[in-house]
Amino acid sequence: MSLKGKNAVITGGAKGIGGAATRALHREGANVVILDVDSLGGKLAEELGKGALFFKCDVSRETEVRQAMEKAVETFGDLDILVNNAGIQRYSTVTETTEEEWDLVMNVNLKSAFLCAKHAIPSMLAKGKGVVINVSSVQAFITQNNVAPYTTSKTAMLGLTRSIAVDYAPNIRSVAVCPGTVDTPMLRDALQLSPDPEAVYQECVDMHLAKRICSPEEVAELIVFLASDKAPFITGQAIRIDGGLGLMVAGSKRD
Ligand SMILES: NC(=O)c1ccc[n+]([C@@H]2O[C@H](COP(=O)([O-])OP(=O)(O)OC[C@H]3O[C@@H](n4cnc5c(N)ncnc54)[C@H](O)[C@@H]3O)[C@@H](O)[C@H]2O)c1
Structure with missing residues (x-):
């Protein structure tokens, strides 16, 4: 590939x-x-060596995004692939969420994707x-308690994906990747909010049919495939990589 x-x-x-x-x-x-x-992005770029760059950038801020995209184009000539991956998780219901918290999650998870697309x-x-x-x-399809801003931002990303696919076809494809639980620092931090992280980890395992x-690497392989010339007919879609999470009707399992 x-x-x-x-x-x-x-x-x-x-x-x-x-x-x-x-x-x-x-x-x-x-x-x-x-x-x-x-x-840490600088360390990763250094480790990868030739063909890898790191720009410190808060992707929820337009000036920083514009400058970073300009520097990327200056260095490599043009852009072929944008992966809008930056995201944060916060735990609250609608009535508990402050306006600041709502804006933060929307800005980092959703506005950043709009800004990066706009400038790439x-x-x-x-x-x-x-x-x-x-x-x-x-x-974007199913949810849990206490994640109102997060689930809203992730659902809206599907609308953004469709808009980009429709507005810039046939030249530009846009695809959303929708993972189930992935073992990353975000998950590990979330587990630490529980008095029994191991029990919550096991609950996560049990929720998936798999x-x-x-692993982050499995999601990365899907991203590579979708970004490659092997996937020219896939656009505007949301691809779930979730080990069957949420597929079964709750309580329907018979031994
Ligand atoms: N881990 C999961 O279970 C899971 C499941 C489904 C979807 N996702 C989504 O996948 C994406 C990556 O998640 P992850 O688990 O690898 O998270 P992570 O916290 O492990 O990594 C997220 C990265 O985004 C960066 N980031 C955060 N805010 C930023 C900002 N304003 N500007 C630039 N960079 C910023 C962080 O510094 C970090 O390097 C997120 O959008 C997340 O919502 C994660």
Whole structure:
């Protein structure tokens, strides 16, 4: 699945799913530009070496995004692949969520994808070809308690995916990737909020028909496939990678 000569921007590419996507895209020959607020992204770019760059960037801020995209184009010539992966999780219901918290989740999870697409797509259009991959979640389809802003932001990403697919076809494809539970720093931090992290981890395992959670690398392989020329007929869709999470009607299992 060669991506030789392609140029990719990965938001939140320092660690977790974004880190795995950065590694996988680079392994396939793409130049990679990591946009992240975490300077671990610099270490990853250094480790990958040639064809890997890190720009410290809060992707919820337009000025920073515009400057980062300009620098990426200056360095590599143009852009072929944008992976909108940066995201945060907060736990609250509608009545508990403050306006600031709502705005923060929307800005980091959703507005960032709009801003990055806005400033990456012109370079793709100039080249005549490009792919925008939005990392959403199964929470765009099913949800749990206490994640109102998160699940709303992830659902809206599907609308953004469709809009990009429709507005820029046939030159640009856009696809959403919707993972179930993935073993990343985000999950590990969430587990620590519980008095019994191991029990919550096991609940996560049990929710999936696969009876395990997903690795960041598995999501990264899907991103590589969707970004490649092997997937030219896939656009506007939401692809679930969730080990069958939420597939079975609750309480319907018979031994
Ligand atoms: N882990 C899961 O179970 C899971 C499941 C479904 C979807 N997702 C989604 O996958 C994506 C990646 O999640 P993860 O689990 O790897 O998370 P993570 O917390 O492990 O990594 C997220 C990365 O995004 C970066 N980031 C956060 N805010 C940023 C900002 N404003 N600007 C730039 N970078 C920023 C972080 O520094 C970090 O490097 C997120 O959008 C998340 O919602 C995760």
